[in-house]
Amino acid sequence: MTQIVRGVAQLRRITQGWRRAGDLVGVVPTMGALHDGHLSLVRAAQAECDRVIVTLFINPRQFNNPEDFAKYPRTEAADAAILAPLSADVLFVPDAAEIYPPGHVSAVTVGGVSGPLEGAHRPGHFDGVATVVAMLFNMTQADRAYFGEKDWQQLQVVRRMVADLQMPVQVVPCPSVRDPDGLAMSSRNQRLSAAARAQAATIPAVLFDAAGRIGAGGDVAQVLDAARARLEGAGLGPVEYLALRDAETLGEAQPGRGARLLLAVWLDGVRLIDNVAV
Amino acid sequence: MTQIVRGVAQLRRITQGWRRAGDLVGVVPTMGALHDGHLSLVRAAQAECDRVIVTLFINPRQFNNPEDFAKYPRTEAADAAILAPLSADVLFVPDAAEIYPPGHVSAVTVGGVSGPLEGAHRPGHFDGVATVVAMLFNMTQADRAYFGEKDWQQLQVVRRMVADLQMPVQVVPCPSVRDPDGLAMSSRNQRLSAAARAQAATIPAVLFDAAGRIGAGGDVAQVLDAARARLEGAGLGPVEYLALRDAETLGEAQPGRGARLLLAVWLDGVRLIDNVAV
Numbered sequence: 001m002t003q004i005v006r007g008v009a010q011l012r013r014i015t016q017g018w019r020r021a022g023d024l025v026g027v028v029p030t031m032g033a034l035h036d037g038h039l040s041l042v043r044a045a046q047a048e049c050d051r052v053i054v055t056l057f058i059n060p061r062q063f064n065n066p067e068d069f070a071k072y073p074r075t076e077a078a079d080a081a082i083l084a085p086l087s088a089d090v091l092f093v094p095d096a097a098e099i100y101p102p103g104h105v106s107a108v109t110v111g112g113v114s115g116p117l118e119g120a121h122r123p124g125h126f127d128g129v130a131t132v133v134a135m136l137f138n139m140t141q142a143d144r145a146y147f148g149e150k151d152w153q154q155l156q157v158v159r160r161m162v163a164d165l166q167m168p169v170q171v172v173p174c175p176s177v178r179d180p181d182g183l184a185m186s187s188r189n190q191r192l193s194a195a196a197r198a199q200a201a202t203i204p205a206v207l208f209d210a211a212g213r214i215g216a217g218g219d220v221a222q223v224l225d226a227a228r229a230r231l232e233g234a235g236l237g238p239v240e241y242l243a244l245r246d247a248e249t250l251g252e253a254q255p256g257r258g259a260r261l262l263l264a265v266w267l268d269g270v271r272l273i274d275n276v277a278v
Numbered sequence: 279m280t281q282i283v284r285g286v287a288q289l290r291r292i293t294q295g296w297r298r299a300g301d302l303v304g305v306v307p308t309m310g311a312l313h314d315g316h317l318s319l320v321r322a323a324q325a326e327c328d329r330v331i332v333t334l335f336i337n338p339r340q341f342n343n344p345e346d347f348a349k350y351p352r353t354e355a356a357d358a359a360i361l362a363p364l365s366a367d368v369l370f371v372p373d374a375a376e377i378y379p380p381g382h383v384s385a386v387t388v389g390g391v392s393g394p395l396e397g398a399h400r401p402g403h404f405d406g407v408a409t410v411v412a413m414l415f416n417m418t419q420a421d422r423a424y425f426g427e428k429d430w431q432q433l434q435v436v437r438r439m440v441a442d443l444q445m446p447v448q449v450v451p452c453p454s455v456r457d458p459d460g461l462a463m464s465s466r467n468q469r470l471s472a473a474a475r476a477q478a479a480t481i482p483a484v485l486f487d488a489a490g491r492i493g494a495g496g497d498v499a500q501v502l503d504a505a506r507a508r509l510e511g512a513g514l515g516p517v518e519y520l521a522l523r524d525a526e527t528l529g530e531a532q533p534g535r536g537a538r539l540l541l542a543v544w545l546d547g548v549r550l551i552d553n554v555a556v
Contacts, residue, residue, distance in 0.1 A: 008444060020300065105390040106408070106442035111383030130384070131443070138444040164384035165409075166286060166416040 002054075002088045004080065008139050011092055015053075015141055023050035026172075027142035029133060032056040033073035033187030034082045037177040041146040042086050044174050053140050054083060055092045057099065062128030068271070073190050092140070099135065108134045110164070113250050114157045117262055118273070121240050126157050133158055137169050145169050150176040150184050152260055152275040153250055176274075178204060184274045196268030202234040203265065203274050210242075211261045211276045220244055220253075231265060240264035240271070244278060253278075280332075280366045282358065286417050289370055293331075293419055301328035304450075305420035307411060310334040311351035311465030312360045315455040319424040320364050322452050331418050332361060333370045335377065340406030346549070351468050370418070377413065386412045388442070391528050392435045395540055396551070399518050404435050411436055415447050423447050428454040428462045430538055430553040431528055454552075456482060462552045474546030480512040481543065481552050488520075489539045489554045498522055498531075509543060518542035518549070522556060531556075 005011050018025055026049030028041045038054075045052040056079060063069035076093060083091060107127055114126035137145065147155045159171050176184045182204030183189065183197075192200060210227040214220055228239050242265075245251065247258035262275040283289050296303055304327030306319045316332075323330040334357060341347035354371060361369060385405055392404035415423065425433045437449050454462045460482030461467065461475075470478060488505040492498055506517050520543075523529065525536035540553040 012446070019297070022298065103390070104442045106386065106388045106439045108443070109385050109387060111385075112381070113383070135444050138446055141446055161384045164382045165386070166413050168290070168416055168419055 002083055002091050004091045006093050018051050025051045025142045026144045027053045027140045028146045029055045029136050031058045032079045033075050034079045035185045037148055037185035040177050041174050042088055045146045052088045053090045053092055054088045055136050057094055059132040062125050064122040064125050073187055107131045110157050110161050113160050116250050117241050118153050129154055130161050137167055144172050146172045146174055149173050188270050191270045192268050199235055206230050207274055207276045211278045214278050236265050236267050238266055280361055280369050282369045284371050296329050303329045303420045304422045305331045305418045306424045307333045307414050309336045310357045311353050312357045313463045315426055315463035318455050319452050320366055323424045330366045331368045331370050332366045333414050335372055337410040340403050342400040342403050351465055385409045388435050388439050391438050394528050395519050396431050407432055408439050415445055420447055422450050424450045424452055426452050466548050469548045470546050477513055484508050485552055485554045489556045492556050514543050514545050516544055
């Protein structure tokens with residue numbers, strides 16, 4: 001039975017009891033519209049932790065685009081129902097007025113890794129992410145925090161923040177969960193028409209193919225050009241970025257370091273992102 | 279017997295044991311050059327907490343002026359000796375290389391309250407303060423943190439940060455400690471010549487007198503003009519600011535809210551600050 005908690009004081013009372021009992025606490029930060037990707041994070045947390053908090057907060061500060069914020073799915077009742085079989089300990093659904101009361105003027109910023117790709121196309125996005133994640137860490141005082149690799153750059157921003165600011169939490173990355181046709185699960189997929197949803201399968205097909213070619217020694221620029229053409233040929237676009245980057249810093253890929261192929265592309269008025277290892 | 283700890287991992291091992299035992303942990307952040315003002319913070323922490331950590335870190339990021347950083351007193355052996363009779367549990371003296379390793383790109387910023395006065399005269403100062411204080415909170419995981427009212431604006435910045443970011447720590451303000459002639463104790467006082475040290479007694483005399491006149495209904499602009507003239511007449515100056523402000527926001531003083539009279543003034547090549555209630 002998952003307890004729904006809306007206030008920070010109530011959450012603190014609960015977690016204080018857990019800490020006194022020596023329980024290891026995991027947190028899974030979400031913006032709701034839960035799907036199997038989120039559930040895989042909850043299961044990973046439950047496998048490692050004594051207590052699991054799922055947070056549901058659609059953070060206005062990380063939306064650079066007001067329309068995206070307005071259209072973001074809000075499905076708390078369905079989320080609670082989807083979560084019910086897993087019996088997480090707490091579903092924390094804070095009120096925006098408590099998270100950002102009048103006069104809230106503090107922020108966490110992460111340089112470097114937050115600059116390119118998503119950072120360049122969504123100004124302020126990662127400041128909003130870093131700030132709310134820091135706040136969720138402070139509110140839950142979790143020992144471990146579970147993030148999906150689907151939002152690869154976000155994961156690296158959070159890791160950088162945790163390391164830099166010596167936050168007492170361990171960040172646990174979890175693999176992207178994909179639909180049978182390969183599309184990475186995302187709350188934004190709900191907004192695709194049936195036709196666009198079918199087209200979207202091109203995204204992982206192109207990404208995995210390009211990553212394979214680059215891994216096999218193919219010329220990066222040629223492979224990426226061909227991949228971009230294939231996406232656009234399948235009716236997707238515009239492609240905001242399709243880039244091979246250092247997996248940790250998101251700077252230029254370096255020989256001998258892990259690399260990641262990352263994509264942001266528009267389809268049917270929805271902006272989708274994905275990434276794969278190279 | 280105060281244990282000197284230099285590494286974050288060692289500190290975490292110690293504090294983890296304390297937390298398991300249910301101990302209440304207090305932290306007193308300092309930049310060393312300890313004086314009775316700092317010791318009053320340590321005593322306040324010891325009166326309330328089971329365990330007390332004194333931190334000593336001359337934080338390069340909060341010095342906007344490289345000369346001020348270079349000249350800041352570095353007196354670790356003397357600090358340990360001064361602290362010895364109090365038997366704080368831990369003196370945490372982290373290495374700058376561990377606090378700011380290469381690639382450290384994260385920061386905490388506090389808007390509003392950090393803007394005027396010190397913020398205007400020392401660009402970047404409060405970003406450096408907020409960041410290192412957040413890090414010290416994360417490293418010590420203290421339940422309570424003790425700050426002197428001598429650095430009034432810093433205290434308000436830290437309180438704002440803690441409230442905004444939901445940090446699980448209680449900020450405890452402690453009154454300024456003054457020498458017999460009224461000068462607020464400060465590590466920078468060490469840098470004054472004997473003659474300048476004697477002149478410096480004018481600062482609290484003028485501040486308390488002006489606060490009394492304003493509290494008694496005197497015209498603020500006239501009182502501040504006279505106070506400034508008295509300081510300059512006594513050979514102090516330039517006065518960087520002498521201002522009546524809202525005690526919490528450091529914005530304009532408002533009827534019905536607490537007010538504070540704050541001063542920054544140069545003397546003998548040393549920048550001194552002080553403040554008093556109105």
